[in-house]
Amino acid sequence: DGGITQSPKYLFRKEGQNVTLSCEQNLNHDAMYWYRQDPGQGLRLIYYSQIVNDFQKGDIAEGYSVSREKKESFPLTVTSAQKNPTAFYLCASSFGTGTYEQYFGPGTRLTVT
């Protein structure tokens, strides 16, 4: 089955620790995205990548970092510099940017205390 996987579903960390969220896709998509969703809110774009070894900041990149070493993988690191890291994180992919629809993973709920 083709799709996007995110792991784990729930993640708990102490304040001051960096944490990395996994996102893998087997759809052969070139573009991948990370979004943050807060309760009752819409989606905010953190980072996106249009091709391997290249990525761009989205609207709220501060306190986050990414890498794109493989086409299938786009991990997101939430650093200790992110002031309010507790949120629902969604990964998505698409054939390209522009008119292509995005396909979403199931999300990771991160809680930092």
Place this chain on the structure above:
Amino acid sequence: GNSVTQMEGPVTLSEEAFLTINCTYTATGYPSLFWYVQYPGEGLQLLLKATKADDKGSNKGFEATYRKETTSFHLEKGSVQVSDSAVYFCALSGSYNQGGKLIFGQGTELSVKP
């Protein structure tokens, strides 16, 4: 840049009622338009899309027509079910200087009562 506005929720309906969720947009060029649905605790799923003016997207009884003259893409369903309770997002493809990313509305929560 391109932007999208959708009606605020929550929207509460009785089962079998008619649903309309309004979505309007501003855009340069000819963006594609999308509706996504998010069930509690899950990721977003593509519900339907339209890529040019007057196109009608449809899926699972939901429909939306790309109206360029009114810059709208309203979501409709003739008879909602309890299982349709979810958050619905309208989206459009961004302009070139927005990197071509999808631009999402704020989402509209729908609650259907038996």
